[in-house]
Amino acid sequence: MSRRDIRPQAEQNRRSKRLEPSIGHIELEIDPAVRAQARSAARWRRFRRELVNWLLVICLFLLLVAGCVGAAVYFGQLQYPEDFASMNLPSVMILGGIAVYCLALLTGAVLAFQTSLVAGWLSLLVPGYLFYCLKRDGSYWPVVGGLLLGATLALVGLWLLA
Secondary structure (H helix, E strand, C coil): CCCCCCCCHHHHHHCCCCCCCCCCCCCCCCCHHHHHHHHHHHHHHHHHHHHHHHHHHHHHHHHHHHHHHHHHHHCCCCCCCCCHHHCCHHHHHHHHHHHHHHHHHHHHHHHHHHHCHHHHHHHHHCCCHHHHHHHHHCCHHHHHHHHHHHHHHHHHHHHHHC
């Protein structure tokens, strides 16, 4: 090695530091509008993912129920009428009312899941929490209207059977 290759430490310190070119001022703070837009997009993605999960669970449940009913009919444990026109109206009203009631409860639970995951689970597990959660969020009357319609259909069907 030659003497030129090894520079003394003092000479390296004397050299001026390199100046990096800059273009304007870099602002590290995020714009509140951009932050709100990103949060809204993330909230929509979470809601869509939860909605797909719930729809998958509901479809699997319906597939299980249909399989059980089909197996019961196949093995002769369940009798159903050959002509569905012979079914009486009160039983259809009762089943329709229960279906509308359950659909309104599931709709309310999905709306509660939009608020938070904890509110959604509490609305499913704790009776009455759904009403508190929906009243707080402002979507109370559409869900309660569906609940009342389903209960009314079921009660009228029961009254017609009596």
